[in-house]
Amino acid sequence: MNNLQKFQNNQIVDKDETQYLYFSLGKKKYAVEVSQVVEIMKLPYLEYPQKLKNNVIGLLGYNNFTLNVLDLRFYLNVKVTPYSLSNQLLVVKTDESMFGLIADKVEDIVSIENSSLEYNSQIKKEKIVDFSYRNKGEIISVINLNALENILKKGVKDENI
Numbered sequence: 001m002n003n004l005q006k007f008q009n010n011q012i013v014d015k016d017e018t019q020y021l022y023f024s025l026g027k028k029k030y031a032v033e034v035s036q037v038v039e040i041m042k043l044p045y046l047e048y049p050q051k052l053k054n055n056v057i058g059l060l061g062y063n064n065f066t067l068n069v070l071d072l073r074f075y076l077n078v079k080v081t082p083y084s085l086s087n088q089l090l091v092v093k094t095d096e097s098m099f100g101l102i103a104d105k106v107e108d109i110v111s112i113e114n115s116s117l118e119y120n121s122q123i124k125k126e127k128i129v130d131f132s133y134r135n136k137g138e139i140i141s142v143i144n145l146n147a148l149e150n151i152l153k154k155g156v157k158d159e160n161i
Contacts, residue, residue, distance in 0.1 A: 017112060017113050018114055019035075019110070019111050019112075020033055020109065020112060020133075021033075021034050021037050021040075022107050022135075023088070023103035023106045023107055024103065025103065025104050026079070029139065030141050031143065032090065032101070032143050033145075038091040038093050040091075041091070042087075042088060043088060044089065046069055055071065055074035055075065056068045056070060057074075062091060062100075068100070068152055069100035069101075070099060070101055070102070070152075071101075071102045072102070072143065076128065087104060088105065089102060089103070090106070096149060097149050099149075099152065101143075127147055129141045129142065129144065130142045130143070130144045
């Protein structure tokens with residue numbers, strides 16, 4: 001995480017660009033906005049209550065909070081591989097919540113010009129991938145953390161009924 005903070009503090013960013021942290025899950029690449037990443041760490045030991053909803057794979061005690069930890073592969077219909085000590089955890093935040101995302105490996109930070117992005121005009125709140133971006137021959141799918149947050153909220157509401 002210290003490297004991420006150094007990058008954010010020392011890098012001059014064009015106002016027409018957004019920075020994304022990209023990571024791998026298997027052979028595929030995904031990204032989240034750097035501004036939404038709180039911390040990157042090795043996958044710690046997680047609590048596993050008997051029943052978790054919405055593909056939450058575990059719970060993590062983090063700075064007096066209990067965070068849901070998610071594996072994007074469940075939401076993207078990608079084969080889930082066993083977790084190991086080499087996996088990493090991204091602690092991410094939205095306007096209303098924080099949670100963890102499993103990553104096989106954090107790759108890099110990439111800046112994308114906002115003017116070059118084309119969003120689908122029919123984006124739904126539940127759509128997890130906002131758009132895809134080609135970087136050095138790789139396709140990077142940018143994750144909509146607000147969509148994941150909405151899925152988690154629905155799970156909490158269902159549990160309280």
